[in-house]
Amino acid sequence: MMFDKLKYHLKSTKPLDIIIIAVLLLGSFLPHVVYGMQLSQVDExxxxxxxxxxxxxxxxxxxxxxxxxxxxxxxxxxxxxxxxxxxxxxxxxxxxxxxxxxxxxxxxxxxxxxxxxxxxxxxxxxxxxxxxxxxxxxxxxxxxxxxx
Structure with a gap:
């Protein structure tokens, strides 16, 4: 039963869906990167x-x-x-x-x-x-x- 649902979702997933999810996932780390850059630029x-x-x-x-x-x-x-x-x-x-x-x-x-x-x-x-x-x-x- 569970595998049937998984197969259905895998068949209905398009390549563009995976690209969008990957871009959103990487974009979610952007605030952390910006904050790290700010900390590295603090003068001694x-x-x-x-x-x-x-x-x-x-x-x-x-x-x-x-x-x-x-x-x-x-x-x-x-x-x-x-x-x-x-x-x-x-x-x-x-x-x-x-x-x-x-x-x-x-x-x-x-x-x-x-x-x-x-x-x-x-x-x-x-x-x-x-x-x-x-x-x-x-x-x-x-x-x-x-x-x-």
Whole structure:
């Protein structure tokens, strides 16, 4: 019975179907390739900065490096909301909060430029970005051009 269905699907599959599936499968890896290219273009002298924003307003910023001390602090986006943010050297995370789905907590540690952790009910975003040694933000989106 199962083999009959398999034979039917194999007979009804056309060569173009296989080509389309292969192209879509390869295309699904394109974001990973672009992200890898962005990481490889980060200057050795660039500073990696983590910023924490609530409702679009930056409330905390720290450089992530081996010399960055371990730190935990609590942010209260509103009266009945809290987020415990933990910084540990080259990484940062939303350690604990009282949001219903816990997506920000489950995201775990982030440390690479371009990574984010988001807590939508609290409107809290932790973002990793690179800055030049003099403190100017390096816009990584302009570095890569993908022809269509």
């Amino acid at each position: 002298n660039a500073r990696i900065i983590a910023t924490v924003s609530i409702s679009g307003e930056e409330v905390y910023s720290v450089e992530l490096s081996e010399e960055t001390p371990h730190e935990e602090f609590t942010l209260n986006p509103s009266e009945n909301q809290y987020n415990i943010i933990e910084v540990d050297g080259t990484r940062i995370r939303n350690k604990e909060d009282n949001s219903p789905d816990q997506l920000g907590v489950r995201r775990g540690w982030i440390s690479q430029p371009g990574e984010t952790a988001v807590v939508l009910p609290h409107e809290l975003i932790i973002e990793i970005e690179t800055r030049s040694p003099d403190g100017e933000k390096i816009d990584q989106e302009d570095d890569i051009i993908i022809p269509m």
